[in-house]
Amino acid sequence: MAELGEKHWYIVNTYSQHENKVADNLRKRIDSLNLKDKIFNVLVAEETVPVIDKETGLPKEGKFKKKNLFPGHIFVEMIMTDEAWFIVRNTEGVTGIAGSAGRGLKPTPVSKSEMEPVLKRMNMIDSSMYEGYNPGDRVKILHGALEGSEAVIESINKETGVCHIKTFFFGRETPMDVEISEIEKI
Helix, strand or coil: CCCCCCEEEEEEEECCCCHHHHHHHHHHHHHHCCCCCCEEEEECCEEEEEEECCCCCCEEEEEEEEEECCCCEEEEEEECCHHHHHHHHCCCCEEEECCCCECCECCCCECHHHHHHHHHHCCCCCHHHHHHCCCCCEEEECCCCCCCCEEEEEEEECCCCEEEEEEEECCEEEEEEEEHHHEEEC
16 A cells, blocks of 8 residues: 555556657646656656568668557656645546546555566666565566576676576576666566
C-alpha cells in the first residue's frame, strides 16, 4: 500500500497517439502552477526503431522513428496529494488514471518491480534499483547478443552500476560484466 507523502509512479490514460501532447500539456501545467515539488517526472515510454522499407522489408539506412511502448498511456511520478491528483486528471487529453476506482478514491501506484523495466528501457537508472539485486539472484539479460538468456549475479559494484554475472553460452558457464540496466530479476 502506498504511503501518503511518498513519491510513486502512476499510469495516466490518454487518447492513443496523443501521449506526447498530453505529456507536454501536463509539464506546462506543472511549471505554471509551480508543482515541481509534487509532480516530478512525466514520461512517454518510447524507443527509437528503424523505418522498414515496404518493398524490401529491410530497414531503411539512416531512417528511424519513435515507437510508443504503451499506446494510450503516460507515466507520472508524483506525491499523491489532492492538488496533484486534481491537476493530473484535469489536464487536457487525460482520460483517467489507472488504478482509480472512481468515487473520489485515489489511484494505486505502479509497484517498483513493475516500473523498473520501463525505466530501464528509457535509460532512467537510479541507485534505488540496486536494492532489489543481490549476489545469487537469477536474472534475465535484456540487451545484446545474449538477450533473453538467464544468468546468476556473482557480484555487484554499486558505485559503477556493473554486475558480474554467469550465464550458460553453448553449454559452458560464461562470466561477463553487464550494467544494471541490462538485466531484470526473474
